[in-house]
Amino acid sequence: MSAQFMQYLLTGLTVGAIYALLALGFSIIFNASHVINFAQGEFVMIGGMAAVSLTAAGLPYLLAVPLAIAAAALVGLALEKFAVEPARGASVVTLIIITIGASIFLRGLAMLVWDKNLHPLKPFTGDTPIAIGGATILPQSLWVLGVTLAIVLALSWFFGRTLLGKAMLATSHNRLAAELVGINVRMVLFLSFGLSAALGAIAGILIAPITLTSYDVGVMLGLKGFAAAILGGLGSGMGAVVGGLVLGIAETMSAGYLSSAYKDAIAFVIILAVLFFMPSGLFGKRGGERV
Amino acid sequence: MLQRLASPRTGGLLALAAAIVLLPFLLSNSYFYDIAILVGLNAIVCVGLNLLIGYAGQISLGHAGFFGLGAYGSAILASRYGWPPLAAMLTTTLAVAALAFLVGRPILRLKGHYLAMATLGLGIIIFMVITTEDKFTGGPDGLSVVPFSIGEYTLRGERLWYWIVGALLLFAVWLALNLIESPAGRALRALHSSEVGAEVVGIDAARQKVMVFVISAVFASVAGSLAAHYSGFVTPGKVAFFHSIELVTMVVFGGMASTFGAVVGAAVLTTLPQLLTVFKDYEMMVFGAVMMGTMIFLPRGVVPSLGRLLELRRQGAASRSDPRT
Amino acid sequence: MSLLRVQGLTKKFGGLNAVEDLSFDIQTGSVHSIIGPNGAGKTTLLNLLTGVYQPSSGKIAFEEHDLTGRAPHEYASHGIARTFQNLQVFFNMSALENVMVGRYMHERCGLASTLLRGPGLKRAEKTCRDEAAELLRYVGLQDYLSSASDSMPYGALKRLEIARALATKPKMMLLDEPAAGLNPTEALELENLIGRLTERGVTVVLVEHNMRLVMGVSDHILVLDYGRKLAEGPAQSVRNDPKVIEAYLGSSVPHDGSFGKDIAAAVTIGVEMRR
């Protein structure tokens, strides 16, 4: 393995982990409500920007980070309450427009609360690159990978072992049946937005020290996260993680070896190519409707 | 005869024609003409897009891509290579139709959110190509475009363009109504409701979907070509993802499966940003809020909701709202 | 000559064989019923016979044409029409338009004349409208000529699907539980309608749980159980077949056919037999 390849791989994994967190957010909301939340990218922005403001105000990371996550989660809950819930039963297109409207609204709001500039966030633990097999990795990248891994493990414990997690899973499989066995489906929906928003915010805080952040970082990240979720197969947790990592690595590799001008297009070329052959993504549910 | 005039089809066409003829009395300066022309061009795209989304039930979040290909195709052929604008436009239209035909079959096999993703991806790829290949397109800076001319005669001035775009819009609406009220149009609405139900009476759903996808792409492309020549300039902004969303919002806002609704949606949402400039810094927020609000409170769109209201008022009238209006 | 020939037809869903190694023929002009307990694979079989599902193995030939692997619209173009157990009505259209869609294959025209609305098209549309109205009357839906389909009762929708299928001018029509949810009067009207279909020269394939209807109209019965053929033959012989009785009642019965009378009794009082 050449050092260059190793370098691209490490970078790709870091980017991919961020996409994976976003894709998980898409999948959690999709499972609970069958809504694709196009405002998912704005949670990333809110998390990052809030962390920037809070640390600038002198708060230590240990306080600033949870507060920033909470802020995004609150916005997520509000989104569910005031935009998605009132539109229950609307068509797919209508819901897409509502969540895109919400993302435009949030971006406009962020422009007022903050500004249009790029903001740096101090890395959690220094910025001296660490050498690995001829390549280097930033300590912040290790944070990204480590936290993502921890979140994936925590989520699989949550959905596999806890009552609330199982209730959320049950709702995604069959809403009516879940209601019948006494699950508070409204609550599940509400929580799924909060949880997804928190995941987005974490991604935003993790990546801000590497890429800087601004009021509009959410646009492209949101679309890539959606692409990752679709690539893996909507609603599949494993699919979201694999989809994110595959997109991140493929994007970095092709930007490195082929053309960096088309870096942002690669994700969409891959997704089109995969969907042409696998119309439900890599791990999506197969088989059409029954008649 | 009178009955015929009052029918949604003839009556609607007449009403639209009257609106186009009477509007200039309200347009006091060329700025207003400019907006009216933009409305007309967007309306042409929306009438086509509505055939795809409203009637056939297939989402596209990438139609700005076809609009952009039309605009840039005309711009590059006419301005860089000196083709006669009409030839440039026709060639571009054919090329866009061919592209839509080629990608249409694999893309339209997808359903729901997967289809949304694929069309979104297609639009973004087109956008990236246009911004990156700056040798041809001028990149993010855009490209200036020669005025539209036929032979020696050059089309200039907002007033002339107003009448051209108005006539074309009327023509586009007429074509759309013709399609909807034909066996092919019924087939589209049928497969929207039940694809398997449509297939078993002999409708090749895949083919019908590709056909309407191509038609909607052609509408968008032609509007793009005209927009490029009219404004004398093309920039990637009109190709971006956000413009695709604007177009879809216009269709849904006006009312899905309502051709006149698509025109109304285009009119309202094209003028809205002009009005919103009074909000200055709040413009973006207000626009987002309007998008959310109308979809939440009028999920069926303005025209069908109004139609329903009128219907209720008129009571006694035979049956329910005619889906073809 | 047999109209439809099925050989070794199998459909697997994962580990489940919904239809397994099925072979049978359907004769022109007959009413051919397919019965069997819930989950026996009847709907799956109809889906295979109309191209909605692709078989895992086996062959389907209609009038000697091999249709295996073809798309549903190709089955339709060969003259096979159907209705659905789970209604597939076009709820965004009026009843009349639903039937007009059924005439699609006989009316469609080129893109240019569609878009420009030539005089030929206008005339064809008028004929289409008239014939669709005629078909609605034929199936007894004269009261719904100007109704929106989403305002019609269930029983009328079942007949609307039959009218739509008839509009394709089929040679063979597959009906999936047309009597489900109908009251006895409606069921009788349906029996009468099926009779008129055969008079029209349409071969009918009927999937049904209502034994009175099945026994009343069938020339030939195919019994499925767990996707396999349990019995097949003329209606009379099938109704007394102990294997059939066992499948339906789920208990062992004496193999001397003595139970047949009970089945017959059940049939006469119109009991629906489900496992």
Ligand SMILES: Nc1ncnc2c1ncn2[C@@H]1O[C@H](COP(=O)(O)OP(=O)(O)OP(=O)(O)O)[C@@H](O)[C@H]1O
């Ligand atoms: N699309 C599908 N995917 C997976 N399994 C299926 C599918 N369609 C049918 N099955 C299964 O195949 C078996 C046969 O189902 P089918 O619907 O053909 O039965 P049926 O005889 O029509 O029953 P009923 O009388 O209840 O209508 C059942 O076990 C069913 O669960």
Ligand SMILES: [Mg+2]
């Ligand atoms: Mg069945």
